[in-house]
Amino acid sequence: MAALICALRPVCRGGTVQTQPSREAELSIPLDRGITQLPSAGAAPAGHSVTLAACAVFWKRHPGQTPPGSTPSRARLAAGLRRAGRALAARALAMLAGCQSAGSGGAGGMWAAAPLPLLLLLLLGLLLLLLLLLPPLARLCRRGAARLEPAGRAVLITGCDSGFGHLLALRLHRLGFTVFAGCLCPGGDGARRLQREAGGAGRLRVLRLDVTRARDVRAAKELVLSQLPERGFWGLVNNAGISTFGETGWLPMETYEKFADVNLLGSIRTTLAFLPLLRKYKGRIVFMSSIIAYFTLGNGIYSMTKAAIEKFCDALRLEMKKFGVQVCIIQPGNYARSTKIQPPLSAEEIWSELSEEEKAVYNKEYVQERADFFNSILSEGSTNGNEVVDAMVDALTSPAPKARYMVAKLKEKALVFVCALFPTVVMDAVLSYALSKVKLA
Numbered sequence: 001m002a003a004l005i006c007a008l009r010p011v012c013r014g015g016t017v018q019t020q021p022s023r024e025a026e027l028s029i030p031l032d033r034g035i036t037q038l039p040s041a042g043a044a045p046a047g048h049s050v051t052l053a054a055c056a057v058f059w060k061r062h063p064g065q066t067p068p069g070s071t072p073s074r075a076r077l078a079a080g081l082r083r084a085g086r087a088l089a090a091r092a093l094a095m096l097a098g099c100q101s102a103g104s105g106g107a108g109g110m111w112a113a114a115p116l117p118l119l120l121l122l123l124l125g126l127l128l129l130l131l132l133l134l135p136p137l138a139r140l141c142r143r144g145a146a147r148l149e150p151a152g153r154a155v156l157i158t159g160c161d162s163g164f165g166h167l168l169a170l171r172l173h174r175l176g177f178t179v180f181a182g183c184l185c186p187g188g189d190g191a192r193r194l195q196r197e198a199g200g201a202g203r204l205r206v207l208r209l210d211v212t213r214a215r216d217v218r219a220a221k222e223l224v225l226s227q228l229p230e231r232g233f234w235g236l237v238n239n240a241g242i243s244t245f246g247e248t249g250w251l252p253m254e255t256y257e258k259f260a261d262v263n264l265l266g267s268i269r270t271t272l273a274f275l276p277l278l279r280k281y282k283g284r285i286v287f288m289s290s291i292i293a294y295f296t297l298g299n300g301i302y303s304m305t306k307a308a309i310e311k312f313c314d315a316l317r318l319e320m321k322k323f324g325v326q327v328c329i330i331q332p333g334n335y336a337r338s339t340k341i342q343p344p345l346s347a348e349e350i351w352s353e354l355s356e357e358e359k360a361v362y363n364k365e366y367v368q369e370r371a372d373f374f375n376s377i378l379s380e381g382s383t384n385g386n387e388v389v390d391a392m393v394d395a396l397t398s399p400a401p402k403a404r405y406m407v408a409k410l411k412e413k414a415l416v417f418v419c420a421l422f423p424t425v426v427m428d429a430v431l432s433y434a435l436s437k438v439k440l441a
């Protein structure tokens with residue numbers, strides 16, 4: 001016969017007190033029968049068990065006495081029950097006090113009774129919240145620091161013929177920076193407009209800079225070094241970029257090479273050239289990525305270059321920390337209507353570029369549908385390019401720049417969230433749904 005280590009542990013749930021076995025009151029009770037009834041005087045066989053309630057009734061009537069018919073073992077049982085009763089009462093009082101304080105505003109009693117996994121989950125949630133809130137809070141604190149003085153500092157921007165680069169060059173010039181505006185065509189409309197809008201001031205210098213040409217990059221560096229203002233070289237903005245649309249097999253290898261050269265290697269080439277200057281002046285490097293780095297909707301060729309540049313930046317950002325150089329990534333959503341990045345493409349244009357093998361697989365109707373789909377996305381693009389330029393300016397001038405600036409509509413951010421955090425199968429389901437309007441006949 002095993003001895004039951006019985007206890008009466010009150011657990012408070014919803015303000016009621018329940019009893020559970022605990023080790024606090026040790027009772028020798030026949031385990032096989034359980035405590036069921038109070039034996040009547042002289043009638044109970046040895047080892048017959050009693051209920052706590054029945055004993056309590058007996059003790060109320062005959063305080064200090066042993067229940068009738070008790071054998072020596074019964075006497076021990078009764079004494080044990082008395083101890084257990086006292087323990088129960090004490091615990092119940094303590095728990096009730098806890099519940100009352102919980103009811104009157106304190107949650108101590110409730111938490112004490114909550115299951116451990118729930119508490120751990122809550123703790124984890126709080127930790128996550130803290131982690132999410134920490135970066136913006138830290139930024140908020142650092143924002144109090146003195147803002148940057150642009151006068152006497154130089155910034156080089158690539159791809160200033162049009163779009164964000166063009167707008168940024170004018171904005172930084174207005175703020176007082178010395179701007180080196182790299183243009184693909186320094187004699188073209190964009191470059192001329194830039195000089196006209198800057199009022200011909202000496203602080204905005206247009207230079208020829210094709211980021212795919214090493215000698216252009218070298219020449220740009222020499223020019224910057226020869227005309228460096230008193231506070232030195234502050235920022236490099238890798239903005240130049242190209243875009244197109246088409247299923248993977250539709251585009252020839254040369255197009256892939258060109259995209260890698262402009263969007264990825266062009267930024268790397270320019271960064272490597274200016275890195276010593278940036279380290280020397282503890283400057284900033286800004287890269288133009290895109291939300292398209294997270295997913296692709298018929299423009300995988302563009303996506304891949306943006307995803308690659310994100311990883312290049314991630315490595316660079318960590319490595320440059322020790323030199324005080326900050327690296328920021330701008331991730332615009334769809335701003336196709338505010339720049340020249342991607343004019344609408346006609347189905348005829350796409351079809352005429354397809355190889356005979358591709359034409360044998362796809363038909364004109366399919367290409368037409370894909371073009372319509374892509375062009376409809378472009379037509380939804382935001383027209384306020386200044387939102388993106390605001391982020392670029394913040395990255396260059398804020399005392400606490402962000403590592404990433406996502407400038408996009410809520411639904412674009414939601415898509416990024418799904419693609420970045422959910423399993424690939426979820427991402428594929430969402431994107432397939434978006435593409436499902438287009439059928440291969």
Ligand SMILES: NC(=O)c1ccc[n+]([C@@H]2O[C@H](COP(=O)([O-])OP(=O)(O)OC[C@H]3O[C@@H](n4cnc5c(N)ncnc54)[C@H](OP(=O)(O)O)[C@@H]3O)[C@@H](O)[C@H]2O)c1
Nearest residue numbers: 159161162163164210211240241288290335336339340341
């Ligand atoms: N607009 C958007 O919706 C959007 C969204 C996400 C990210 N972005 C990124 O933002 C950046 C700026 O694009 P944007 O929208 O302002 O388009 P954009 O108006 O076409 O500007 C891109 C600039 O890069 C220039 N460029 C092209 N190839 C070059 C080369 N090899 N070397 C130097 N410059 C070159 C272009 O010159 P030409 O005009 O002479 O070709 C143009 O001035 C790009 O990196 C783009 O990927 C744009």
